[in-house]
Amino acid sequence: MCRHVWPTLGLALLVTSAVAAPSAARQAELLNLLRQDCGACHGLTLKGGLGPALLPSALDGKPAAFLAATILHGRPGTPMPPWRPFLSDSEVAWLVRQLQEGVQ
């Protein structure tokens, strides 16, 4: 049980604590990744495709830690891959905030 709880809790702390935001240049890269590469499955405007919609309304009620864990570790049994090799915890936390607030 503890084995399952602790990593999630750790993530929750990570996401909610004030982590350093990525640099402006990195933010631009991350937004490009979000639109172009996440967009390959979730749609360029994130309204959904083979993967579900990632608009704020669709994510409403889903905890930030859950979203961060999905991005970092993927979802076994679905096509969602883990992005851990390409993204740091703070970058994922920043991306989750963008998704929740809505990407312009």
Add this chain to the structure above:
Amino acid sequence: MKMSVCACSLREIIGMRGLLLTLGLATILLPGMAADLPCALRGTGDLGLVVERASGSLREIETSGNRELGRIEGLGDLSHASIVYSRDARYGYVFGRDGGLTQVDLLTRRIVKRIIQSGNSIGGAISQDGRLVAVSNYEPGGVRVFDAATLEPLADIPATYADGSKRSKVVGLVDAPGNRFVFSLWDAGEIWIADLADPRHPQLTKFKDIGRQPYDALITPDGRHYLAGLFGEDGLALLDLWHLEAGVRRVLPDYGKGEQRLPVYKMPHLEGWAVAGTRAFVPAVGLHEVRVIDTQTWQPAGRIPVQGQPVFVMARPDGRQVWVNFAFPDNDRIQVIDTETLRIAKTLTPGKGVLHMEFEPRGEEVWVSVRDADRVQVYATDSFELRAELPATKPSGIFLTARAHKIGL
């Protein structure tokens, strides 16, 4: 009126007018004259459209001069957009992610008609007789059929499954001989054939349990075999349209079994048929590999290691080469396979975001979209020399009008 059918660019008309003026002829170019200018008449066989997916626009290109002719705007959300052509190769039908179906005129470079036919769509096809355009939809899951001339809706085929309580996303929609459309149900694991002999009353034939999560499909150029790639398990599902009674069978079911699949950062595409002699080339899912199938026996005939997870595996029209592009993070390169030796003949690095490749009809050149460089490149396929480079905003799919006369494209 005549102006509207003139293919001249404004610059060409002004240029012509300027020439006449310098000759001392006080000429005013009347609209009616435009169609009488030599440039007003042209074929469309060497034209094509490049999708600029982020800006909802198209660039019209001409392969004879490797140049751009103009831009068409206002097509909505073009992520994952694809295009089929009318049989006279004058009109393109653009299928957009936002459910938009847009008919564009290659001669006037204008939108003829645009409808939003669903909430979320993935692709489409044009019927054998050229009279019907079908669109496959994610939301609501199913296929809708329209009159190619008017875009009037003719038939709605909901992709229902599990006693009709659920609707599946539809992928791999192709046209097949007999004015039929064939498609796969991602969530349901089914392949359906819709016979549109009577366009308002499609007759459906359904094949169930064809495999988990068919992600895309193709039909062979002779229109006989429909092959769906499976994401949820190993292998491909094969349907012989000449022998429906034989049902769907599995190809390469144990191929790669027990091997650790890598995470997939972009779904592979099955488009057209990469075939050379009796060998077919298909992308492996989750592996850095292209798989070879013997099309006589449908048995494995080799596996070719490549530098990333293949997305498109496309044969040059003469079958001598197969060009492969890759999923993130290896999407900056292309590898060319020699189909005789099954070795890599060349590795090109056009830049980040190589999304699509389209061969000219006889294969001497290939068009490549390089998303992050905002460029479309044209390579000679024998020397691999870069022949031309054109600006395009975040280009994705490239579609030449030669597709108008090919089954399944």
